[in-house]
Amino acid sequence: MIAFRRMDGRLMTCQHCDEEATVHLTETVGGRRRDLHLCAACAKEAGVALPDSPPSLALDSVIQSFIVSNVGELVGELAGMTCPDCGIKFMEFRARGRLGCPHDYRVFSGGLLPLLLRMHGATRHVGKVGRSRPAASRRLRLRTQLREAIAREDYELAVQLRDQLRHKDADA
Amino acid sequence: MNLDDLTRTSGEWLRGTGPESDIVMCSRIRLARNLADFPFTNRASRGEKLEIETNFKSCLGSAGLDLSYFDVNNMATLDRQFLVERQLISRELSSGEGPRGVAIGPQENISVMVNEEDHLRIQVMLSGLSLHEVWDRINRLDDQLEEYLSYAFSPQLGYLTACPTNVGTGIRVGVMLHLPALVQTKQIDKVFRALQKINLAVRGLYGEGTQAFGDFYQISNQQTLGKSELELIRILTDVVPQVIQYERTARQVLMNERRQHLHDQVSRAYGVLKTAHTISSEETMLLLSSVRMGINLGLIDDLEIATVNELFIQTQPAYLQKIQGNELGVEERNVARASYLRSRLGNGRHFESE
DSSP, X not given: OOXXXXXTSOXXXXXXXXXXXXXXXXXXXXXXXXXXXXXXXXXXXXXXXOOOOOSTTOOOHHHHHHHHHHHOSOOHHHHHOBOTTTOOBHHHHHHHOOOSSTTHHHHTHHHHHHHHHHHHSOSSOOSOOOOOOHHHHHHHHHHHHHHHHHHTTOHHHHHHHHHHHHHHHHHO | OOHHHHHTSOOGGGSOOSTTXXXXXXXXXXXEEOBTTSOOGGGOXXXXXXXXXXXXXXXXXXXXXXOEXXXXXXXXXXXXXXXXXXXXXXXXXXTOOSSOEEEEOGGGOEEEEESSSSSEEEEEEEESSOHHHHHHHHHHHHHHHHTTSOBOEEXXXXXXXXXXXXXXXXXXXXXXXXXXXHHHTTOXXXXXXXXXXXXXEEEXXXXXXXXXXXXXXXXXXXXXXXXXXXXXXXXXXXXXXXXXXXXXXHHHHHHHHSHHHHHXXXXXXXXXXXHOSXXXXXXXXXXXXXXXXXXXXXXXXXXXXXHHHHHHHHTXXXXXXXXXXXXXXXXXXXXXXXXXXXXXXXXXOOOOXX
């Protein structure tokens, strides 16, 4: 890892807290160049670093090969599809066997339903019925927008979104 | 409740009571549940996992549930291993990262893992073959939690889970069986193949992918979508009695045709466990399995089945180290295990540990 130093030779500190910055990003947003220096924890919080890697992917290899063989070679639309809420690509699911959020079942239904049919011999739930709480699913969308706003450093929007989330939490 | 309290008790499911408990160690059901407004655990940020954990803990309070919460993230490795041995958490939760934990009920019948592969993995266990009672309890608990938590649920696909193998009911109905005679008479593979044909999975004592030890096998459903919870339970309650019958027949054959040999094997196993001064975990499991069958066949009459059931768990590495109060290497554990076995099996006489 490269330690970034300021002009005066001191170590670069995180822009959000006083820890040493270990994640350094330079990106162009709306034609403007922007430098971001964050510690590992803040980078994770801001969504610019990958979330905690799954432990050893203790995935049953049987399930894994089942998914790969039944999803087959991906062509066209499905191959490039990304969930707008959790950012997972269908290809990633195919490789890792885990979905990213509840909305994936809708976003990737074209690829998942044939898989469910082979796995369970069915594509329709029979059994206990959970309560429907549509507000909760809207909060998932808000959370995504909040993560993105923080990553863009659009704090004004982030505050608004956080308030909306609090509001909805109180409603729930 | 704290972890040290657990070392002084043992789970209700080891008590060796309930229907068919000579062969059925315990019945267990787990439900996979996720909160609708968060990404699944593998995709959640540290902050989001913390929120999930906080929501769950406050739900425990609001619902007035008598469960003690343990923070696994800040727990010593030995304690995590101890919870795995007791079947209260999975290896995956133990080796995971970030905010996560487990809520445990009195008598260790209930455990709810937080931020495992799914946000919640609810588990209820009872000794013997008692799946309907387990279902009643877990269904009630699930309802109580849902009063305060918004589950990810779709009318078409049911409870939504991180892995599509669990979607729908999110249920795994399992029965843990002790099948030493089927192993000895080499019929166990035949039974496994038959179970796999009807879509039932067979696993060892410690769940997915682990080798069966102590001749314990867990039979469970694989399908979770398209059949109701009660239909899936019925498949198990139809099939398990047949497996029990095969095991009983195999035991009878051993008793009729090789009684001397069997009696000798059981007595030697008991003798070694009572007198050894160093013993490995594998050998202990093997011998305890013989002793357990020996008690059920009336070949040993001075030992409780509950004691043997407990010893399968209490001779595991983490438990031995917890009661010793310090970490032990393999050799030291083998000595500590033998000493512990002598003290538990010494017909009420307590041997000094050297």
